[in-house]
Amino acid sequence: MRLKIKNGKIMHQEKGIIAGDILIENGVIVSCGDEDSRDYSADRELEAENCLALPGLVNCHTHAGMVYTRGYADDLPLMTWLEDYIWPLEAKLTPEDIYWGSLLAIAEMISSGTTTFADMYFAMDQVGKAVQESGIRAVLSWGLVGLQPEAEQQLDKTVEFARNWQGAAQGRIRTMLAPHAPYTCPPPFMKKVLAQAEKHELPVHIHLAETRDEIEQIQGEFGKTPVRWALDLGIFEHKTLAAHCVHLEEEDIEILRENQVGVAYNPQSNMKLASGIAPVSRLLGQGVQVGLGTDGPGSNNSLDLFSEMKAGSLLQKVSGSNAQDLPAGTVLDMGTRMGAGILGLESEIGGLQKGKKADIILLNLDSPHLTPVFDPTAHVIYSARGSDVQTTLVDGQVIYDRGEFPTIDLEKVKWEVRKRTERLAR
Ligand SMILES: [Zn+2]
Numbered sequence: 001m002r003l004k005i006k007n008g009k010i011m012h013q014e015k016g017i018i019a020g021d022i023l024i025e026n027g028v029i030v031s032c033g034d035e036d037s038r039d040y041s042a043d044r045e046l047e048a049e050n051c052l053a054l055p056g057l058v059n060c061h062t063h064a065g066m067v068y069t070r071g072y073a074d075d076l077p078l079m080t081w082l083e084d085y086i087w088p089l090e091a092k093l094t095p096e097d098i099y100w101g102s103l104l105a106i107a108e109m110i111s112s113g114t115t116t117f118a119d120m121y122f123a124m125d126q127v128g129k130a131v132q133e134s135g136i137r138a139v140l141s142w143g144l145v146g147l148q149p150e151a152e153q154q155l156d157k158t159v160e161f162a163r164n165w166q167g168a169a170q171g172r173i174r175t176m177l178a179p180h181a182p183y184t185c186p187p188p189f190m191k192k193v194l195a196q197a198e199k200h201e202l203p204v205h206i207h208l209a210e211t212r213d214e215i216e217q218i219q220g221e222f223g224k225t226p227v228r229w230a231l232d233l234g235i236f237e238h239k240t241l242a243a244h245c246v247h248l249e250e251e252d253i254e255i256l257r258e259n260q261v262g263v264a265y266n267p268q269s270n271m272k273l274a275s276g277i278a279p280v281s282r283l284l285g286q287g288v289q290v291g292l293g294t295d296g297p298g299s300n301n302s303l304d305l306f307s308e309m310k311a312g313s314l315l316q317k318v319s320g321s322n323a324q325d326l327p328a329g330t331v332l333d334m335g336t337r338m339g340a341g342i343l344g345l346e347s348e349i350g351g352l353q354k355g356k357k358a359d360i361i362l363l364n365l366d367s368p369h370l371t372p373v374f375d376p377t378a379h380v381i382y383s384a385r386g387s388d389v390q391t392t393l394v395d396g397q398v399i400y401d402r403g404e405f406p407t408i409d410l411e412k413v414k415w416e417v418r419k420r421t422e423r424l425a426r
Pocket of ligand 1: 061062295296
């Protein structure tokens with residue numbers, strides 16, 4: 001399959017913004033604005049006039065199946081939200097619910113520019129199925145809670161999932177192990193998880209240092225911060241994706257840097273649940289790699305990474321009282337290249353250049369709120385919305401184009417989710 005994206009502007013990984021065509025062969029970029037493409041015979045041409053071609057966005061932390069909790073319980077403190085609303089509803093979820101919910105979340109993501117997402121939930125084989133069918137790329141992990149009596153069997157099941165689905169969907173699916181958080185995974189259980197991570201060479205995805213309550217609980221029980229706790233248990237001997245990292249001591253940042261832990265910054269979830277502000281400018285300044293996440297649709301309540309990038313930048317500026325904090329170019333880098341890096345996909349995606357996989361979005365700049373254009377990067381972060389995305393490709397396959405979803409029967413998916421929500425919310 002040969003594809004040409006023509007007449008657009010390209011945000012090239014090395015050259016910045018250039019005009020030209022993108023040529024794609026078998027899912028890989030073979031030319032990125034750097035060749036005369038008049039003689040290239042493509043099977044399909046995509047018109048990109050008035051568009052900026054960008055690398056697809058990378059959502060480093062979410063729980064796609066949580067779409068059923070979107071708008072279900074809002075304006076509540078974290079523990080009340082979880083214990084009185086979210087967990088009781090989630091206890092009723094069937095694997096089929098998760099399949100349809102994940103498809104809905106994927107439709108939202110691909111129509112707002114996300115081409116890769118890192119998901120932590122349960123019934124993950126259903127999420128895998130949704131990823132496979134829809135054509136999106138994903139890093140999947142089955143959340144583990146060590147406090148449950150059936151934790152050991154759960155671990156066996158998640159290891160089996162991680163092994164069976166590694167490299168599935170023509171390589172679009174990668175897997176990790178996901179001990180949920182320090183406060184739900186006591187050390188003896190965590191050690192068993194890590195033994196499996198070691199045996200099967202699987203990275204680890206964990207919630208870490210999210211709230212003050214967590215810090216107090218881990219300090220009280222173990223006399224150390226969650227980051228130090230994780231280090232001492234050997235978690236960071238494995239490639240680790242740590243979601244949140246809101247409350248950090250200076251020593252914690254040093255530990256994250258030394259161990260090359262990837263951090264997923266979820267600004268809107270952290271704001272909505274009043275968890276706090278992750279010290280992202282300090283993390284980046286000290287060489288820690290940080291990507292962006294939306295967290296689940298229950299605590300955000302959207303999966304639009306454009307909105308997340310803007311909020312993430314503004315929050316750093318206001319918290320540091322410095323308008324120069326987290327500038328547009330840096331936050332876009334976090335949403336693309338750096339995000340790909342913390343998921344272990346840096347050699348494949350995250351930038352537009354020859355040799356990279358064709359995970360590309362076309363952002364239509366021909367709108368009142370995007371006129372005039374001085375600096376396209378500033379527009380991407382401060383003015384654009386997910387709904388400005390015209391076309392989305394993963395592995396060179398068009399999976400969203402001007403309101404159409406060639407791989408998803410969206411009407412059916414919405415009908416299923418609405419019908420199932422009635423049962424779940426009863
Ligand atoms: Zn989360």
